[in-house]
Every structure is written in structure tokens, then in C-alpha cells.
Amino acid sequence: MWSVRSVSVLLLAVIASAQGANILGLFSSHSQSHLIIHMSVAKALAEAGHNVTVVSMMQPKVMHKDIHLIVVPATEEQERIMDEQLTTMAGQKNSAISTVSRLLSGMDVMIKAQADLLSHPSFQRIYETKFDLMIMGYFLNDFQLGVAHKLKVPVIIDWMTAPIPLMDEITGNPSELSYVPNIATSATQPMSLLKRAENLAKHLIIQYMKILFDIKVSRIYEDIFGKDEILPTISELRRNVSMVFVNCHLISEGPIRPMVPGLVEIGGIQVKDKADPLRKDIAEFLAKSPQGAILLSLGSNIKGTAVKPELIKTIFKVLSGLKQNVIWKWEELDNTPGNASNILYNKWLPQDDILAHPNTKLFITHAGKGGITESQYHGVPMVALPIFGDQPGNAEVMQSAGYGLSLDLLSITEESLGEALKEVLENEKYTKAVRKFSSLYRDRPLTAKQSVLYWTEYILRHHGASHLQSPAVHMNFVELYNLDLYVILLSILFLLLIILRLVLKAMWRKLRGKRENHSKKLKTH
Ligand SMILES: *[C@@H]1O[C@H](CO)[C@@H](O)[C@H](O)[C@H]1NC(C)=O
Ligand SMILES: *[C@@H]1O[C@H](CO)[C@@H](O)[C@H](O)[C@H]1NC(C)=O
Ligand SMILES: *[C@@H]1O[C@H](CO)[C@@H](O)[C@H](O)[C@H]1NC(C)=O
Numbered sequence: 268m269w270s271v272r273s274v275s276v277l278l279l280a281v282i283a284s285a286q287g288a289n290i291l292g293l294f295s296s297h298s299q300s301h302l303i304i305h306m307s308v309a310k311a312l313a314e315a316g317h318n319v320t321v322v323s324m325m326q327p328k329v330m331h332k333d334i335h336l337i338v339v340p341a342t343e344e345q346e347r348i349m350d351e352q353l354t355t356m357a358g359q360k361n362s363a364i365s366t367v368s369r370l371l372s373g374m375d376v377m378i379k380a381q382a383d384l385l386s387h388p389s390f391q392r393i394y395e396t397k398f399d400l401m402i403m404g405y406f407l408n409d410f411q412l413g414v415a416h417k418l419k420v421p422v423i424i425d426w427m428t429a430p431i432p433l434m435d436e437i438t439g440n441p442s443e444l445s446y447v448p449n450i451a452t453s454a455t456q457p458m459s460l461l462k463r464a465e466n467l468a469k470h471l472i473i474q475y476m477k478i479l480f481d482i483k484v485s486r487i488y489e490d491i492f493g494k495d496e497i498l499p500t501i502s503e504l505r506r507n508v509s510m511v512f513v514n515c516h517l518i519s520e521g522p523i524r525p526m527v528p529g530l531v532e533i534g535g536i537q538v539k540d541k542a543d544p545l546r547k548d549i550a551e552f553l554a555k556s557p558q559g560a561i562l563l564s565l566g567s568n569i570k571g572t573a574v575k576p577e578l579i580k581t582i583f584k585v586l587s588g589l590k591q592n593v594i595w596k597w598e599e600l601d602n603t604p605g606n607a608s609n610i611l612y613n614k615w616l617p618q619d620d621i622l623a624h625p626n627t628k629l630f631i632t633h634a635g636k637g638g639i640t641e642s643q644y645h646g647v648p649m650v651a652l653p654i655f656g657d658q659p660g661n662a663e664v665m666q667s668a669g670y671g672l673s674l675d676l677l678s679i680t681e682e683s684l685g686e687a688l689k690e691v692l693e694n695e696k697y698t699k700a701v702r703k704f705s706s707l708y709r710d711r712p713l714t715a716k717q718s719v720l721y722w723t724e725y726i727l728r729h730h731g732a733s734h735l736q737s738p739a740v741h742m743n744f745v746e747l748y749n750l751d752l753y754v755i756l757l758s759i760l761f762l763l764l765i766i767l768r769l770v771l772k773a774m775w776r777k778l779r780g781k782r783e784n785h786s787k788k789l790k791t792h
Pocket of ligand 1: 320
């Protein structure tokens with residue numbers, strides 16, 4: 268008896284020493300959808316007993332009672348401009364490239380707000396705690412790597428989607444332009460000649476914008492941390508990042524591509540393993556939906572009212588005429604698009620739990636990565652109404668995978684929307700395809716939560732992970748692509764050709780000389 272107890276006490280002690288690390292989560296993006304992903308990572312760690320401190324700019328929707336939360340809001344002026352920028356983007360068509368270029372040129376405020384945060388007194392308090400690890404939610408904030416440098420802790424970067432070129436660069440992951448479409452190119456594999464050309468062109472544009480961005484970010488970094496005596500450059504700090512978490516699962520989602528060990532997939536971290544019980548009004552509404560229910564959400568960045576009123580009217584007309592019940596995410600409850608017995612408006616919806624409900628038959632979405640992931644996880648087909656950023660790309664990939672249809676939100680009509688809804692609700696092929704994906708997506712050796720926990724504790728145990736880093740991180744462009752070697756080989760080949768030519772010339776001359784001599788001799792005879 269005694270020995271069993273002492274063993275279990277010992278075991279507890281071992282577990283306690285492996286756990287209870289002091290982890291800093293620096294999640295300063297002004298976007299609730301980014302924050303949901305980062306907070307899900309923090310929550311998984313807090314649930315496992317780690318002492319997690321999170322710094323964010325807004326109150327997160329995902330929380331855990333043991334997380335120490337420090338909210339440092341942006342100034343009112345900054346908030347206003349950031350909201351405005353997100354709203355203007357909703358008003359016009361946006362290609363991924365124009366969005367990226369706007370992010371880089373126009374998003375000074377987003378960058379500035381994240382820089383200001385570091386000198387705020389509430390933030391300065393974090394330097395009083397001895398941390399073991401920092402997790403940085405990435406969004407135009409590379410200069411914040413200086414915080415980890417000051418704390419002398421390893422860094423994990425958390426990124427919201429599949430790897431983008433910058434995450435490839437940080438981990439030394441190959442970009443493979445000939446068969447891996449980048450975020451700006453919406454394409455399925457394999458790519459045609461034209462798509463490959465598009466992919467290469469967009470890659471070069473992104474690289475160019477990255478150079479401009481680097482200059483900007485380095486300047487901010489030096490402004491903030493320049494007082495320290497020995498300041499590593501920002502690229503040195505990037506090369507010192509231990510690991511990057513990416514929110515994807517390639518073998519079910521594609522595109523298939525190489526992944527170095529420093530890139531770890533945690534796709535679906537924000538999706539709960541088990542649904543929470545639904546609020547009473549929603550649960551009753553769903554239970555009373557014998558024909559099935561539809562969930563409509565146009566995202567958390569853009570308030571429903573930022574979309575043109577005519578479009579909202581069109582959506583309302585079509586939905587109020589359906590036999591299915593509709594749950595509509597709508598911010599202003601005293602100013603709804605209209606009253607209908609089959610529509611329930613709600614400000615903040617437990618989207619994930621509603622999608623998990625067996626009566627939910629369709630999801631109408633703005634095609635944010637998070638919403639699509641949840642819908643795919645639960646096997647619910649979609650009608651996408653993308654607006655900007657990565658949404659049109661997400662929607663196109665979703666449609667070509669056969670999980671639903673995509674319409675351009677700015678040009679929908681009653682007919683086009685009505686037809687798309689009817690098709691997805693009545694043609695079984697969409698539901699079948701998305702259910703098949705759902706079973707592939709859940710089939711993994713470690714769940715997303717387990718991956719976060721395992722790899723974070725791995726980094727803690729080994730105080731960083733330089734041993735698993737790709738050597739490509741420390742090679743320059745010339746070395747990485749063996750350009751020096753090719754130049755040497757070409758030079759040797761060239762040299763050999765010259766020598767060969769000289770030898771042949773000499774032999775030719777000798778031969779001719781002999782023949783001439785010979786013929787001369789013949790003539791004289
Ligand atoms: C947990 O983190 C907070 C900082 O947010 C710190 O004040 C506290 O001392 C930590 N607790 C332990 C047990 O280290
Ligand atoms: C919808 O009904 C509510 C009361 O239930 C009412 O206050 C509101 O004005 C109605 N809206 C419209 C557009 O008819
Ligand atoms: C690099 O990371 C290690 C932990 O992985 C950390 O101890 C060290 O301070 C970092 N170096 C710099 C220059 O920040």
C-alpha cells in the first residue's frame with residue numbers, strides 16, 4: 268500500500284516539475300479571429316497546469332480561469348482607424364495581393380499600436396516575472412521578438428493559417444514554387460504552366476513587399492530596444508525562433524508540400540473536441556427545426572451593418588422564404604434586417620457548438636479560415652460569401668474541394684443566392700464530400716491540443732530546439748541554391764571547352780601542316 272502511494276506521490280512530483288512553466292503569450296493583433304486561435308493555444312497549456320500570462324489588445328472570447336490576462340488597449344484614435352480600415356476593405360473587391368500591399372503600406376497604425384504596447388506600464392510589469400518560454404501570435408509584429416531576447420527565453424511563433432513565405436523563411440522550409448501554391452495564388456495541385464507563372468510572379472511580389480516591410484520593422488525594433496548595449500539584428504532573432512505552429516493539416520486539406528520539423532501543424536486548435544451544451548434559446552430553436560437549420564455568420568472583424576444595406580435586404584428576403592430555420596449572427600439587435608418566424612438573431616454565437624448540432628445542415632460564411640475549419644471539422648456543407656483578405660482564396664479552395672458553393676458577396680442577387688442555397692441543401696454530394704473530409708481531418712496521431720502541449724513542453728525540456736532547426740535558416744541565398752557551386756561547375760566546363768578548342772586547333776594545324784608538307788613533297792618529286 269505504502270509503496271503504491273509513494274510511487275504515485277513521486278509520479279505527481281515528476282509531472283509537477285515538467286508542468287507549471289511560466290509561459291508568456293504575446294497576442295497583440297487587433298483581430299478577434301486571430302485572438303481566438305492564439306487563446307486556444309494558451310488555453311490548452313493552462314488546462315495542463317502551466318502558468319500562462321497573456322498580453323492582448325482586446326478582451327478575448329476564449330479564456331481560461333487560470334490565465335493571467337493583461338489587456339493593453341490601443342488608443343481610441345488607433346481603434347477607430349483600425350476598424351475603419353477593416354470596414355473599407357469590406358466595401359470593395361480585393362485580391363490577395365492588393366490586401367497584402369494595403370496591409371504593408373496602410374497598416375502603419377496596426378504596426379504602431381503593437382509597438383506602443385511594449386512601452387505601456389502594464390506591459391513593462393512582465394519583465395518582473397521569470398518566464399520560461401514566449402509564444403508570439405504573429406501579425407506584422409516581428410519587432411516583438413526583442414521581448415523574448417530581453418527575457419532570454421525560447422520563442423514559439425503561432426500563425427493563423429498554413430505556412431506563408433515568412434514562416435517558411437523563419438524555419439528554413441522550402442517554398443517549392445512549381446507545385447506549392449502560395450497564399451496569394453488560389454490553385455489546386457498540380458498547377459498548369461500559367462498557374463505556375465502566376466505563382467512565381469506573386470512570390471516575387473511578396474518577396475519585394477517583404478523587403479520594404481523588413482526595413483520598416485527593423486527601424487521600429489531599433490527604436491524600442493536600441494538602448495540595450497548588444498542588440499542582435501531582427502534577422503538574428505528570427506533565426507533563433509525555436510518553432511512555428513501553423514494552423515493547418517496538410518494531408519487532409521492540401522496543398523501537399525514539404526514541412527521541416529520546426530513547423531508543427533496544430534490545425535483546428537480552436538475547435539473543441541467536445542461541444543458545450545448550447546444556450547437554452549438556441550438549443551430549443553435547433554430542436555424545433557425538423558427541416559434542418561442554417562447558420563449565417565459574416566465574421567467577427569466586420570459588423571453585419573458594414574455590408575451595404577441592399578445586400579442585407581437581399582439575404583433577408585431569400586432566408587425568410589426558406590422552410591429551414593436560420594440562426595443569424597447580427598450585432599445590433601434593435602436594428603435587425605427584418606422579422607421572420609424562421610430567423611433567430613444573436614450577437615455572439617457559439618458557432619462551433621451550433622455546427623456540431625446534428626440538425627445544422629448548412630453554414631453561410633464569409634469564408635474566414637476559422638469558420639471553414641469548424642464547418643469542415645463537423646462535416647457541414649457551406650455557401651461562402653467572401654469579402655477580402657484570404658477569404659476569396661479560402662472560398663475557392665472550399666468550392667473546388669466540393670464542400671459547397673461560393674458567391675461574390677458584393678454581386679449576389681435573390682436568384683443567385685436562392686439557387687446556391689437550394690443546390691447545397693438538396694444535392695447530397697456536398698454533404699458527402701465534407702463528411703469524408705471530416706473523417707480524414709480527425710485521423711491523426713496527436714490531436715491539435717496534444718500537439719501544442721507535447722511540442723511546447725519539448726521546447727521547455729530542451730531549452731529551445733536549435734538541434735531540429737533546418738540548416739537552411741543559416742544559409743544565404745547563394746549557398747542555399749548552390750549558386751556558387753553552379754558557377755564553379757560552369758567555369759570548369761567553360762575552361763575545359765577552351766582547352767579542348769586549343770588542343771583541337773593545335774592538332775588541326777599539325778595535321779594540315781603535315782598534309783601540306785606531304786603534298787609539297789609530292790609536287791617536288
Ligand atoms: C505566474 O505568473 C505570474 C505573472 O503573470 C506571476 O506573477 C506568478 O508569480 C507566477 N506564478 C508562479 C507560481 O510562478
Ligand atoms: C421586429 O419585431 C420587434 C418586436 O418583436 C419590433 O420591435 C421591431 O420593430 C420589428 N422589426 C421590424 C423590421 O419589423
Ligand atoms: C536564442 O534562444 C535561446 C533559447 O532558445 C535563448 O536562451 C537566447 O537568449 C536567444 N538568443 C538571443 C540572441 O536572443
